[in-house]
Amino acid sequence: MYQEKAKKESEFEPSISIIVPVLNGEATIELLLKSLLEADYSKEKTEIIIVDGNSTDKTRDIVAKHPVKLQIEKRKGPNIARNTGIKHANGEIIAFTDSDCIVSKNWIMKIVENFRDPKVGCVGGNVKGHNSHFLSRYADNSISPVIRAYRKRKELDFIGPFAGCPAGCNMSFRRQALEDVGGFDENICYSFEEDELIERVCRIGHKLILDPQVLVWHKHRSSLGDVLKQAFKYGKGAGSLVKRPKNQKLVQRWFFINLLSLIQTILMIGLVAFLIMTAEWEILFFVFLATVLLPFFGLMMFYTYRARWSKDYDSIFVYPFIDFLRTLAFCAGNIYGFAKRK
Numbered sequence: 001m002y003q004e005k006a007k008k009e010s011e012f013e014p015s016i017s018i019i020v021p022v023l024n025g026e027a028t029i030e031l032l033l034k035s036l037l038e039a040d041y042s043k044e045k046t047e048i049i050i051v052d053g054n055s056t057d058k059t060r061d062i063v064a065k066h067p068v069k070l071q072i073e074k075r076k077g078p079n080i081a082r083n084t085g086i087k088h089a090n091g092e093i094i095a096f097t098d099s100d101c102i103v104s105k106n107w108i109m110k111i112v113e114n115f116r117d118p119k120v121g122c123v124g125g126n127v128k129g130h131n132s133h134f135l136s137r138y139a140d141n142s143i144s145p146v147i148r149a150y151r152k153r154k155e156l157d158f159i160g161p162f163a164g165c166p167a168g169c170n171m172s173f174r175r176q177a178l179e180d181v182g183g184f185d186e187n188i189c190y191s192f193e194e195d196e197l198i199e200r201v202c203r204i205g206h207k208l209i210l211d212p213q214v215l216v217w218h219k220h221r222s223s224l225g226d227v228l229k230q231a232f233k234y235g236k237g238a239g240s241l242v243k244r245p246k247n248q249k250l251v252q253r254w255f256f257i258n259l260l261s262l263i264q265t266i267l268m269i270g271l272v273a274f275l276i277m278t279a280e281w282e283i284l285f286f287v288f289l290a291t292v293l294l295p296f297f298g299l300m301m302f303y304t305y306r307a308r309w310s311k312d313y314d315s316i317f318v319y320p321f322i323d324f325l326r327t328l329a330f331c332a333g334n335i336y337g338f339a340k341r342k
Helices: 002-010 029-037 059-064 078-087 108-115 134-141 173-181 192-204 224-241 249-276 279-312 315-339
Strands: 016-022 046-052 069-072 093-096 102-103 122-128 154-156 171-176 207-218
Touching: 016 029, 016 078, 016 108, 029 046, 029 059, 029 102, 046 059, 046 078, 046 154, 059 069, 078 093, 078 224, 093 108, 093 173, 108 122, 108 207, 122 134, 122 173, 122 192, 134 224, 134 315, 171 173, 171 192, 192 224, 224 315, 279 315
Parallel strands: 016 046, 016 093, 046 069, 122 207
Antiparallel strands: 093 171, 102 207, 122 171, 154 207
């Protein structure tokens, strides 16, 4: 009995399609393709589909040199590109990553292992920086990492307030689950598109697995301006999702975050304006102390504790400053995404 079960499990080798949306990715896509082609999995069971969003650089020329499929999608948007890839995919499992990533050698194998359970509809993993510059280290080691990460394997039946969700550059689905829910929502243009899709997948009875051993490396933003633009985009995506009544659990998660951000911002601006107009400088100082300096000092203590192991002592002073700016950018995006008509 045990031998028959072990034999059955060892024979589990489903076909997998890997879909990569790309736009002007000539600087990074060569490394991604190399890592995908060197992955430890049956080549006969693997297909790689690059969906090019009408690039104007040498992306297509680079892709043409490798044994992969190339699809051209002139319409804009990552969800449109992903759905185009799904239409041309043949795999039982559909995996997604981005052109600025490098997958681990056992990436496909680890994905497949998690789909042995027929109830699993989605698998996600961790994303770490593959360069060592300061902002890349910050993205991984911030008190709130730029891309969500997980320390241990999780098996979830739903996503909701505080439940995890994988990053779009490291997620995979059972093909049947994608067909059951109709694929990605092409009206979502900013971010959190993976949350919205996975909510629908879990809602019809599929399980979500978050496995840190399913690992890709990502080329994180290398300038502070790009980090803040990314935070604003994430906030804008969260704010826009609040207005979507069909996203029940996502609304529960993001409605309160957006509402608190909006109330806090309005109250702080109003209070500061009032104190300046009335020349209440002492009260203004205490407001600044309570809302800025004390949280900043608390973050410094947190990063001081972390630096005992990382030896990244610059983080003690710089990370809190970046955290503060990211929070402002995210909150601004929240308000913009919620207020934007379309």
